[in-house]
Structures are given as structure tokens and as C-alpha cells.
Amino acid sequence: MYSSEDFERFYIRxxxxxxxxxxxxxxxxxxxxxxxxxxxxWYCDTxxxxxxVKVENRPxxxxxxxAQAAVPAREGLRIxxxxxxxxxxxxxxxxxxxxxxxxxxxxxxxLC
Numbered sequence: 209m210y211s212s213e214d215f216e217r218f219y220i221r222x223x224x225x226x227x228x229x230x231x232x233x234x235x236x237x238x239x240x241x242x243x244x245x246x247x248x249x250w251y252c253d254t255x256x257x258x259x260x261v262k263v264e265n266r267p268x269x270x271x272x273x274x275a276q277a278a279v280p281a282r283e284g285l286r287i288x289x290x291x292x293x294x295x296x297x298x299x300x301x302x303x304x305x306x307x308x309x310x311x312x313x314x315x316x317x318x319l320c
């Protein structure tokens with residue numbers, strides 16, 4: 209059985225030894241008799257990916273916080289967010305205002 213620390217050391221070794229020579233991680237796993245499927249699951253569970261997000265109709269943020277407060281909220285504009293993570297966590301929020309969305313993002317960033 210492999211621990212997270214075992215996979216971490218293995219990945220560091222791969223980056224130092226094989227990656228500069230252009231060896232794929234799958235070939236390196238095979239060579240070292242490490243099950244690739246287990247390594248891949250560990251990698252996906254522990255590494256965070258940046259995912260592009262497209263935001264439409266957002267308030268102007270260039271003017272600063274005081275100007276944002278002066279901008280009247282659009283009537284009926286509500287935001288829904290649905291995030292599914294590889295760890296199994298699922299975050300689903302409906303009827304958020306822009307300010308509530310920013311608050312949620314601040315809270316999520318603190319977890320990272």
C-alpha cells in the first residue's frame with residue numbers, strides 16, 4: 209500500500225530524474241513498478257488546477273469599492289454557482305448577489 213508521502217517522494221524523484229529527459233510519468237511508473245492508476249488518482253486528488261471561468265454582466269470593478277457601492281444593483285440579477293471537485297465535494301448555491309458571490313469566493317480561497 210502506498211501512502212501520500214510515498215507518492216510525493218516518487219513524484220519529486222520523477223521531476224528530478226525523468227521529466228528533464230522527456231520520460232512520461234506513465235513510463236516512469238511502469239519502470240519503477242508503481243501502479244499508474246493509483247499514482248494518477250493521488251495526483252488528481254492532491255493537485256489543484258486553475259479552471260478558467262467566464263463571468264458575464266458583472267459590475268465594474270475597475271473604479272474601486274466606493275464606486276461599486278454607488279452602482280445600483282440590477283433588479284432580478286441572481287447568480288447560481290455549481291462546483292464539483294475531484295475529492296467528491298459539491299458546492300451548489302443559488303440566488304446569489306454579486307456581493308454574496310464575492311464573499312463565497314473569499315471563503316473558498318481561505319480553504320486553499
